[in-house]
Amino acid sequence: MTDSQPTPLPDPAQGVILSPRPWVPLGVVALGLACLALNRWGALALSLFGLFLLLQSQLLRLQFSAEALLVWRGASLLRSFPYREWLGWRLFWGPLPVLFYFREQRSIHLLPVLFDATSLRAQLDHHVSAQTAVQP
Numbered sequence: 001m002t003d004s005q006p007t008p009l010p011d012p013a014q015g016v017i018l019s020p021r022p023w024v025p026l027g028v029v030a031l032g033l034a035c036l037a038l039n040r041w042g043a044l045a046l047s048l049f050g051l052f053l054l055l056q057s058q059l060l061r062l063q064f065s066a067e068a069l070l071v072w073r074g075a076s077l078l079r080s081f082p083y084r085e086w087l088g089w090r091l092f093w094g095p096l097p098v099l100f101y102f103r104e105q106r107s108i109h110l111l112p113v114l115f116d117a118t119s120l121r122a123q124l125d126h127h128v129s130a131q132t133a134v135q136p
Contacts, residue, residue: 010072015065016123018115024098025053025114057114064123081109086128091121 010017032047060078063070069081081104089102097117101110113120 010061010063010070010075010077015063015070016119018062018064018119018123020057020061020114021116022054022057022114024112025050025057027098028053053112053114060114062115062120064127069127083128089124089128091117097121 028050029047030050032043032045032050035043035046059073061072063072067082067084069083070077071079071081081102085104085106087103087105089100091097091113092099092101097113097120099110100113100120101108103109
């Protein structure tokens with residue numbers, strides 16, 4: 001019989017790892033349930049999307065290293081976004097940030113906020129200069 005050890009997370013010594021926050025996915029599920037009276041299939045689709053986001057919030061990790069924003073699934077690095085290629089970033093809906101937008105030289109990214117938004121904003125301010133932030 002083999003020893004099964006939990007999959008290690010990224011090394012915290014190499015940068016800040018954001019804590020997951022389930023509020024946006026749970027809000028999407030609640031919105032789906034609220035839509036049950038209007039359209040059962042639409043409510044089901046919205047609720048399933050919320051459950052998918054909830055699963056992603058538990059599986060994925062964002063790490064701010066010295067050179068790049070890293071996206072991890074368990075011990076596997078999925079993607080690296082070097083800060084030097086960033087043209088801008090923004091968190092949408094200030095008091096309740098639910099979307100994170102950032103633009104690189106070759107692509108645009110729009111992601112749901114599945115992590116602690118306060119820490120996300122602080123790390124972006126620290127690693128990506130304030131001049132890079134997209135102004136409203």
